Structure formats: C-alpha cells, structure tokens
Amino acid sequence: xxxxxxxxxxxxxxxxxxxxxxxxxxxxxxxxxxxxxxxxxxxxxxxxxxxxxxxxxxxxxxxxxxxxxxxxxxxxxxxxxxxxxxxxxxxxxxxxxxxxxxxxxxxxxxxxxxxxxxxxxxxxxxxxxxxxxxxxxxxxxxxxxxxxxxxxxxxxxxxxxxxxxxxxxxxxxxxxxxxxxxxxxxxxxxxxxxxxxxxxxxxxxxxxxxxxxxxxxxxxxxxxxxxxxxxxxxxxxxxxxxxxxxxxxxxxxxxxxxxxxxxxxxxxxxxxxxxxxxxxxxxxxxxxxxxxxxxxxxxxx
Ligand code: ADP
Numbered sequence: 001x002x003x004x005x006x007x008x009x010x011x012x013x014x015x016x017x018x019x020x021x022x023x024x025x026x027x028x029x030x031x032x033x034x035x036x037x038x039x040x041x042x043x044x045x046x047x048x049x050x051x052x053x054x055x056x057x058x059x060x061x062x063x064x065x066x067x068x069x070x071x072x073x074x075x076x077x078x079x080x081x082x083x084x085x086x087x088x089x090x091x092x093x094x095x096x097x098x099x100x101x102x103x104x105x106x107x108x109x110x111x112x113x114x115x116x117x118x119x120x121x122x123x124x125x126x127x128x129x130x131x132x133x134x135x136x137x138x139x140x141x142x143x144x145x146x147x148x149x150x151x152x153x154x155x156x157x158x159x160x161x162x163x164x165x166x167x168x169x170x171x172x173x174x175x176x177x178x179x180x181x182x183x184x185x186x187x188x189x190x191x192x193x194x195x196x197x198x199x200x201x202x203x204x205x206x207x208x209x210x211x212x213x214x215x216x217x218x219x220x221x222x223x224x225x226x227x228x229x230x231x232x233x234x235x236x237x238x239x240x241x242x243x244x245x246x247x248x249x250x251x252x253x254x255x256x257x258x259x260x261x262x263x264x265x266x267x268x269x270x271x272x273x274x275x276x277x278x279x280x281x282x283x284x285x286x287x288x289x290x291x292x293x294x295x296x297x298x299x300x301x
Contacts, residue, residue: 001022001027001028001059001060001286001287001290002027002028002030002057002058002059002060003022003027003028003029003030003058003059003060003061003062003286004029004030004032004055004058004060004061004062004080004085005018005019005029005030005031005032005061005062005063005064006032006034006037006061006062006063006064006065006073006076006077007031007032007033007034007062007064007065008033008034008035008066008069010031010033012064013266013267013268014064014264014265014266014267014268014279015031015064017267017271017278017279018062018267018279018282018283019031020279021277021279021280021282021283022283024280025280025283025284025287027283029062032050032055034065034066034069034072034073034076035069035072036050036051037049037050037055037076037079038050039075039076039079046079046082046083047079047083048076048079048080048083058080058085059085059086059290060085060086060087060088060286060290061077061080061085061086061087061088062087062088062282062286063077063087063088063089063091063094063263063264064264065077065094065264066264067098067144067146070094070095070098074091074094074095077091077094078091086286086289086290086291088243088244088282088285088286088290089242089243089244089245089263090241092241093240093241093242093263094242094263096240096241097240097242097245097261097262097263098263099143100141100143100175100260101119101143101173101175103240103260103261104117104175104258106239106240107236107239107240107258107261109239110235110239112232112235112236112239112258113232113252113254113255113256113257113258114257114258115133115139115177115178115180115250115252115257115259116132116133116134116177116178117133117175117176117177117178118132118133118175118176118177119173119174119175119176121168121173122168123164123165123168123169126160126161126164126165127157127161129160129164129176130154130157130160130161130176132176133176133177133178134178135154135157135160135176135178135179136154136155136156136157136159136160137153137154137155137156137179137181138153138154138160138176138177138178138179139151139152139153139154139176139177139178139179139210140152140154140160140163140164140167140174140175140176140177141174141175141177142167142172142173142174143172143173143174143175144172144173147213147215147216148211148213148215148216150172151211153179153210160176164176179210180250180251180252180257182251182252182253183250183251183252185204185205185209185210185211185212186202186203186204186205186212186250186251187202187203187212187248187249187250187259188200188201188202188203188223188225188229188248188249188250188251188256189201189202189203189220189246189247189248189265189269189270190225190229190230190233190246190247190248190249191245191246191265191270191278192233192234192236192237192242192244192245192246192247193243193244193278193281193282193285194243194244194285194288194289195234195237195238195243196234197225197230197233197234198276198278198281199270199271199273199274199276199278200222200223200224200225200229200233200274201220201221201222201223201269201270201273201274202220202221202222202223203218203219203220203269204218204219204220204221205217205218206218206219214269220269220270220272220273221273222273222274226256228255228256229249229251229256232247232249232255232256232258233247233249236258236261237261240261240263242261242263243285243289244263244265244282244285245261245262245263245265246261246262246265246266246270247260247261247262248260248261248262267279
C-alpha cells in the first residue's frame with residue numbers, strides 16, 4: 001500500500017512507530033504536514049497539492065490531526081476521501097469525537113454508561129446545573145479542553161457557581177458533571193482497533209490529583225479490564241464510527257462510565273505499559289480493510 005499520514009510533527013513517537021510498522025510490512029508511508037496540504041476544489045476533480053505537486057496514487061490515509069487544527073485537517077481529510085482514498089478514521093467520525101457534548105449525546109442515545117452531565121448556556125443556572133448532576137461536588141470542564149486542562153473540581157455549590165460564572169464570563173462553553181470520587185484519581189484507557197480492545201492501561205493521577213492525564217503527572221500501568229468495560233469501549237468506538245480510538249473510562253459505582261473517545265490516541269504510553277505492538281496491529285487492520293472507494297461517508301460534512 002501507499003499510505004499518507006496527515007500529521008504535523010513527523011518525529012512524534014506514534015508517527016514514527018506507524019511509519020516503521022508500515023515499512024516493516026512492505027508498505028510506503030509518507031508523512032504530510034497537514035497545514036502544507038492545499039485543497040483544490042473543482043467540480044468532479046477534487047485534488048490536493050503538496051509543496052506544489054498534486055498528490056496521487058495513495059491507497060490509504062492515516063489522519064493524526066491535532067485538536068488545534070481540526071477544521072483545516074478535516075477539510076484535507078475529506079478531500080482525500082472524495083478522491084477515493086481509504087481513511088483509517090473517517091472525517092465525519094473524527095468531527096463527532098472532537099465535540100465532547102455531541103459525543104456524549106451520541107453515546108447516551110445508545111445507552112452507554114456516562115457520568116451524569118449537564119450543559120447550559122446561562123451562568124445564572126449554576127445552581128440548577130449542580131443539582132442536576134447530584135452535586136456538589138461536581139466536575140466542571142471546558143468543552144474544548146484537552147490533556148486535562150480546563151477540568152476543575154468544585155467541592156461546594158458556591159465554588160461551583162463562581163467557577164461556572166468565570167468560565168462563562170470568558171465566553172467558553174462548559175459541561176458540569178457528577179464527580180466520580182470512587183475512581184480514586186484513576187482512569188482506564190482502552191485502545192480499540194477494528195472493533196476490538198487490543199490493549200488497556202490504567203492511569204493514576206499524581207498524589208492529590210483527581211485528573212489521571214499523563215501530561216498532568218499521572219503514571220500508567222497494565223490492567224486487566226472486565227468484560228463489561230471491554231464491551232463499553234467497543235460499543236463506544238462503534239457508535240462514534242471510529243476504527244481506531246482510545247476510549248477513556250472511569251470505574252464508577254454504577255459501572256464503567258465514558259470520559260472521552262479520542263480519535264488520535266497516542267501510542268507511546270500504551271505500548272510501553274503493555275509491551276504490545278499496537279502500531280503493527282493498526283497497519284494489519286489497514287491491510288485487511290483499506291480498499292479504494294470503501295469510504296462510507298465519501299467526504300460528507
Ligand atoms: P481531557 O479531555 O482534557 O483529558 P477529561 O474529561 O478526560 O479531559 O478529564 C481529565 C481527567 O480528569 C480524566 O481522565 C479523569 O481522571 C478526571 N475526571 C474528569 N471528569 C471526571 C469526573 N466526572 N469524575 C472524576 N474524575 C474525572
């Protein structure tokens with residue numbers, strides 16, 4: 001296969017591992033800087049140029065689009081899709097997963113476990129929001145946050161009201177969520193490839209920290225997940241429409257609840273914690289599934 005990868009930093013561990021794994025299996029993989037791709041819109045002839053040359057002949061594309069360039073990255077990916085190139089994750093599915101509220105609405109519709117969550121535009125409704133999720137305490141999070149930034153624990157109703165007011169004053173959108181205390185500052189990352197959980201790790205937040213993000217000083221270790229956790233992760237990936245994703249779960253006393261579904265999961269933490277060749281499994285999934293014109297969404301918005 002001739003594979004394109006849309007990524008900004010070719011040196012990142014995950015990008016290097018996917019390239020190595022593809023080449024080890026006899027494929028070529030070219031890392032294209034997403035922002036240097038030019039989208040040429042012409043009736044019946046969608047093309048992409050890169051450094052002045054028209055891209056042709058790719059069988060598959062691996063989108064690794066950073067959250068800060070989602071819109072442009074998805075436009076480039078749609079252009080590949082319209083040209084019949086098979087995407088590892090489709091643009092529509094990535095678009096869904098990048099919107100926390102939209103993702104939670106989709107998962108809720110399919111009966112997948114979630115923390116009680118409320119959303120409102122008006123800061124005057126703070127009290128109501130806190131009550132709606134059986135708080136205090138509550139977790140308040142920025143809709144557009146990543147890596148645990150903008151995720152705040154409010155222990156009291158007053159504290160929650162002032163945080164909600166401050167966030168809304170800064171004109172950002174927030175969710176208010178039931179605090180899953182019993183998770184003990186840990187979460188579980190399940191790596192799903194082609195409808196199967198191929199690896200799972202537990203991330204534990206640093207001492208005194210309720211957020212388990214590795215970027216916030218958390219540590220990772222191998223974990224055995226329960227059948228219910230496994231099926232929750234698989235169903236979440238399926239309903240989001242993602243072939244490859246990281247599904248983050250918390251162990252709550254009402255079963256596994258989903259925190260987030262990440263369409264460009266990092267491979268370093270999970271490969272190191274589990275000793276598994278995830279990059280190889282992703283390429284094998286592509287070998288079995290990448291066929292020109294097999295994009296379901298054909299670049300639909
Ligand atoms: P981000 O997308 O920025 O990583 P998350 O929503 O995944 O934000 O939250 C970051 C971390 O904070 C989670 O991995 C989890 O450890 C902790 N956390 C988030 N929401 C809750 C909650 N409702 N209850 C308990 N812990 C939470």
